Amino acid sequence: MRIRSRSSKGAEGDLTPMIDMTFQLIAFFMVLINFTEADQNEKITLPTSVLAKPPEVPFEHPIFVQLQDNGRVIFGTDDVPISAIKKYLGREVNYLRYAEKSPSDATVIIRADSDAPTGDVQQVIQMCQELKFDRFALRAKEEVN
Amino acid sequence: MRIRNTRKLEEEQIELQMTPMIDIVFQLLVFFVMTFKVVAQEGDFNIKMPLASESTGIPEDQPLPPMRLVLRSDDEGNLAGISLNDQPFTNFREVNEYVRSLIGDSSGPNGDAFRDSAEIEIDSDYLLKYSNVIAAVTAVTGYVDQNDKVVKLVEKIKFAPPKPAPAQQAQ
Numbered sequence: 001m002r003i004r005s006r007s008s009k010g011a012e013g014d015l016t017p018m019i020d021m022t023f024q025l026i027a028f029f030m031v032l033i034n035f036t037e038a039d040q041n042e043k044i045t046l047p048t049s050v051l052a053k054p055p056e057v058p059f060e061h062p063i064f065v066q067l068q069d070n071g072r073v074i075f076g077t078d079d080v081p082i083s084a085i086k087k088y089l090g091r092e093v094n095y096l097r098y099a100e101k102s103p104s105d106a107t108v109i110i111r112a113d114s115d116a117p118t119g120d121v122q123q124v125i126q127m128c129q130e131l132k133f134d135r136f137a138l139r140a141k142e143e144v145n
Numbered sequence: 146m147r148i149r150n151t152r153k154l155e156e157e158q159i160e161l162q163m164t165p166m167i168d169i170v171f172q173l174l175v176f177f178v179m180t181f182k183v184v185a186q187e188g189d190f191n192i193k194m195p196l197a198s199e200s201t202g203i204p205e206d207q208p209l210p211p212m213r214l215v216l217r218s219d220d221e222g223n224l225a226g227i228s229l230n231d232q233p234f235t236n237f238r239e240v241n242e243y244v245r246s247l248i249g250d251s252s253g254p255n256g257d258a259f260r261d262s263a264e265i266e267i268d269s270d271y272l273l274k275y276s277n278v279i280a281a282v283t284a285v286t287g288y289v290d291q292n293d294k295v296v297k298l299v300e301k302i303k304f305a306p307p308k309p310a311p312a313q314q315a316q
Binding site for chain 2: 015019033052054107114115121122123126140
């Protein structure tokens with residue numbers, strides 16, 4: 001170091017370790033970031049369960065139905081009453097048919113608020129059943145104990 | 146270091162501009178730090194439930210008759226009563242223990258058969274808060290043992306046909 005400061009004018013810190021660390025930090029946060037939050041909604045407080053473990057294999061055709069405690073459903077970005085979800089599910093059915101799949105290949109993921117009445121959840125399930133959906137996933141938040 | 150020194154003596158050193166790179170790197174870092182959020186993991190309870198649920202009687206290959214878990218609620222949606230196969234319970238821990246005694250500890254060649262064929266039907270009041278249903282599903286589908294491993298109990302869950310909403314009931 002003494003040699004260098006003699007040869008060049010200003011004293012210069014070695015930036016390499018800092019950049020190494022900074023890149024490591026960036027890599028760390030990049031890996032941890034999850035963009036799946038698009039499927040989640042802040043308005044919904046999921047019930048907790050010790051058995052709720054994240055699925056090992058992602059669902060092939062997930063359809064998210066998010067039920068709030070006021071009896072309204074968030075489907076995609078729209079906030080609609082329960083009776084209106086048939087239209088949206090019908091769209092999904094058409095899409096599945098276009099992909100040469102049947103509704104029973106899809107999984108309806110129900111993210112219902114913990115305070116929502118069970119009857120509303122059952123109504124949603126029933127409407128899905130009428131459109132021949134038969135695979136459901138009741139989503140819950142993992143309880144850390 | 147020696148090479149650099151000799152080169153320096155010979156020619157003007159070409160300085161690599163570090164400042165813009167560090168600027169950008171820090172911006173990236175700040176972006177990722179800001180967007181970082183610790184989210185609790187979410188998991189699912191899988192239910193396969195086709196519409197055709199007209200009871201055709203108990204199939205013969207079922208060693209256990211289907212269980213029926215009844216959840217009653219008060220007007221506020223709070224849990225007012227639990228009963229499994231007409232037997233009252235006060236909380237879901239007892240339900241879990243009962244199901245365990247029925248299925249989980251049945252060792253021998255039939256143990257797995259019991260587990261595979263056991264089926265539970267949840268009959269819930271309309272107003273009951275959904276968290277109670279998840280608690281019930283948790284109680285019957287399994288438990289976490291001492292080694293933090295999930296032991297599965299009943300995996301087939303279905304819902305009884307929904308009851309009409311209380312407002313419709315009054316009319």
